[in-house]
Every structure is written in structure tokens, then in C-alpha cells.
Amino acid sequence: MERKTIDLWFGAFVAAGFAALLVLALKVGNLGQERATQTYLVEARFDNIGGLKVRGPVRSAGVLVGRVNEIHFDNERFQASVTLAIDKRYAFPKDTTASILTSGLLGETYIGLEAGGDSKPLAAGDRIQITQSAVVLEKLISQLLFGKAQEEPAKK
Amino acid sequence: MIGRLRIPLARLGHNFIEGIWRIGVMARFFTLVIASSGTSFERFRLVMREVYYSGVLSLIIIVVSGLFVGMVLGLQAFQTLQIYGATESIGVVVSLSLVRELGPVVSGLLFASRAGSAITAEIGLMKTTEQLTAMDMMAVSPMARVIAPRFWAGIISMPLLAALFSAMGVFGGYLVGVVLIGVDNGAFWSQMQAAVDWRYDVVNGVVKSCVFGIAVAVISTFEGYDAPPTAEGVSRATTRTVVTSALVILALDLMLTAFMLRGGD
Numbered sequence: 121m122e123r124k125t126i127d128l129w130f131g132a133f134v135a136a137g138f139a140a141l142l143v144l145a146l147k148v149g150n151l152g153q154e155r156a157t158q159t160y161l162v163e164a165r166f167d168n169i170g171g172l173k174v175r176g177p178v179r180s181a182g183v184l185v186g187r188v189n190e191i192h193f194d195n196e197r198f199q200a201s202v203t204l205a206i207d208k209r210y211a212f213p214k215d216t217t218a219s220i221l222t223s224g225l226l227g228e229t230y231i232g233l234e235a236g237g238d239s240k241p242l243a244a245g246d247r248i249q250i251t252q253s254a255v256v257l258e259k260l261i262s263q264l265l266f267g268k269a270q271e272e273p274a275k276k
Numbered sequence: 277m278i279g280r281l282r283i284p285l286a287r288l289g290h291n292f293i294e295g296i297w298r299i300g301v302m303a304r305f306f307t308l309v310i311a312s313s314g315t316s317f318e319r320f321r322l323v324m325r326e327v328y329y330s331g332v333l334s335l336i337i338i339v340v341s342g343l344f345v346g347m348v349l350g351l352q353a354f355q356t357l358q359i360y361g362a363t364e365s366i367g368v369v370v371s372l373s374l375v376r377e378l379g380p381v382v383s384g385l386l387f388a389s390r391a392g393s394a395i396t397a398e399i400g401l402m403k404t405t406e407q408l409t410a411m412d413m414m415a416v417s418p419m420a421r422v423i424a425p426r427f428w429a430g431i432i433s434m435p436l437l438a439a440l441f442s443a444m445g446v447f448g449g450y451l452v453g454v455v456l457i458g459v460d461n462g463a464f465w466s467q468m469q470a471a472v473d474w475r476y477d478v479v480n481g482v483v484k485s486c487v488f489g490i491a492v493a494v495i496s497t498f499e500g501y502d503a504p505p506t507a508e509g510v511s512r513a514t515t516r517t518v519v520t521s522a523l524v525i526l527a528l529d530l531m532l533t534a535f536m537l538r539g540g541d
Contacts (some may be wrong), residue, residue, distance in 0.1 A: 121485070124321075125327055125330050126321070126324055126511075127324065129328050129329060129332045130324040130327055130332070132332075133328075133331050133335070133436065134326065134334045134432075134436065136335075136436070136440060137435070137436025137439055137440055139443075140436070140439040140440040140442070140443035140444075141439045141443075141478075141482070142482075143443045143446075144375060144439060144442055144443055144446075144478050145474055145478055147446075147465070147469075148371045148375065148442075148443075148448055148468055148469070148472050149375075149469065149474040149477065149478045150469050150470070150472065150473060150474055170305045175473070180447060204332070238457075244377075264399070
């Protein structure tokens, strides 16, 4: 087939477009970072999950080890049931503690895992027994104010 | 009172009914274009030629405006984020607003005014000078030979242009944020990568730009094909292409965003 300049232009245009898409996917987006990793699912129940979202991070010692897979309300126990997808490369003891934490005062909510001392590791489908709920800032402040108000008359 | 209002009211009603007519005719035109697209793929060079005119020649305006939009976004975001000491988030603000909204929408508007108007004027003038009729006489379907390649070229070009626009915008944000203001390079990219999701943000942006590409391609070819065969008719059709495309893009954007956000958490 004979070659024409227009072929070159078309090819260059399409290549540039796809290169831009690739940049958006790899450099700007999160494709390729956590795609290839395999995960196992672990359940945890919380009294209050605060602002936790699906796809929120699961961290241990500050390092990202997984993501929140699913959140639903357990209508029998009136608790939130959260499914965590943890990276297969990391194994945690059976008595690991899961707590809902916030990065900074206004930052995103995440689940922090703190390893226990059990020799058996958590397997897929296990439940994390020891959990700590989210700290609700408003409750904390109102408790503080209430405490202060009670102190005031005693000083006089 | 009623007597004085009669003529404007009648005109309003006429315009409304005319609009309904046009939607119906445009739908029929759309199916006709799809039905006669076979030639475009058998002789793909026809489409490539149109991609050159509407896509490649739009590159400069898309790349330059993308760069500038990204730089302006970076500056504006810095101004506000500085108050909260979160200037590293410039990358997040710039990339999210570009990938989700500004990339598809602004490049769609630019594409409609740069390429869509040219398509309308070309087809309209071909109709005015009876080239389309002449083709028909020679048993060459103008639908397959003229309209369909331009239609498919629009659909091919638009997502690529939008991706280029977003990528250039992020680069502009990088220039302002990291090079000019001095935000930490690692924090800039890592926060951006943590905030932008491939499936949820990037793919949705591409879907949007594909939809806008179809809309602009249909509107610009239809307006050209439907233009009254006079100088004034072609000029009006060109104006209408730009105005209708802009309104349709913005309306579609609202609808698509509403659908896509509902899909999230």
C-alpha cells in the first residue's frame, strides 16, 4: 500500500491521544499500583464507623496494607459490619486489633490494624474480634464542655 | 392585550414545534448515517483524512488551552489551599477537576467551535453549490461518502483530544505547583495518585468525552446537511452548530455527572 503523509499524521495523533490516556491512568490515576496485588477478605464489626467509606485505606503502622471492600449494617447486632480486603503479602495474627482512625483532625477516615501476639495468622473469612470504634469529635467536645461547666461552681 | 401578544405567542409556538420537528429529523438522520457507515470502514482513508482536518488540526488549540487551564487552576488552588496549609493538594484539585469535568467539557466546547463549525460550513457549502446533488446523480451516496466519514472522525478525535487536554492540564498544574511555587514533587504526585481512581475518574471522563464526541458529530453534520442552500443559511447553520453543541454538551454533562456520582459511594 502506498504511503501518504496523512497516514503519518493520523498515526501520530492516535499515538499522542493514547499516550495521554496512559499518562492519565498511570501517572495521575492509581492504575498499576494496587491492581496486580491479590487480597483476602476479613470481617470486622464496629459500633460506629464514623466517616469510613468503601475503598477507604486499611493501614498498619502507617503503611497501606488493604482497602475497605464493603460496609453494611448488621440489623441483628445493630453494628456496622465492614469487610476488609487485605493484601496477600501481609499476614496478621488472629488477635489483631482493628480501630477506626482519622488522619489529622479533618483528614480521611481509615482502619488501623495493630498486630497482636497470636501465632496463628488471620485466614480469609475470619472475623477480627477486638475492634475500636470511631471517636466522634462532637461527643468529645460536648463531654469536655460539660465537664468544664460542672467544675466552674466548685471553684467559687 | 391578547391581540398584541398574538404574534409573539404564535412565533413562540412555531419555534417550539419546529424544535420538536428537528429532533425527529435529526434522529432519522442519525440512523441513516449509522446505516451508511459501511463505506467509511471499507475505505478507512476517508475517515483518516477527516480525522486529520478535525482532530490533528485542533491539536494546537487543545494542547495550548489545556496547558493554560491547568496552570490557572494550579494558581487558583494554591491561593485557597495556602490558607489551610495544604498546598501539596494542588495536584489533587487540578487533576480531579480536569479529568472529571474540565477535560471533556472544555475540549468538547473547543472541538465544537473549531472542528464542528468547519464541518457544518463545508457540508453546507457543498449542498449550496449542489455538489451533494451531483454526487447523488453519479450514484455516489453523499451520506456514505461525505457525511459518515466526518461523523466517525468526530467520534474518534474527541476522546483523544479530551485525554490530551487533561494530560496537558495536569502538566500545567505541575509547572505552576512544583516548578513555579515549589510544592514538593513527591507529595504532588502521590497525593494525586491517591485521590484519582482509574476506574471511577479516568474512565468516566473518557466515557463523557465519547458521548460529547457523538453529540458534536451528529449536530455538526446534521446542521450542514440541513442548512438552507443560501449564504445566509450556511452562516446560520454554522452559528447554530456552535450554540446547540455547547448547550447539549453542558446538559449532557450534568446528566452524566449525576448518573456517575450516584454509582460511587
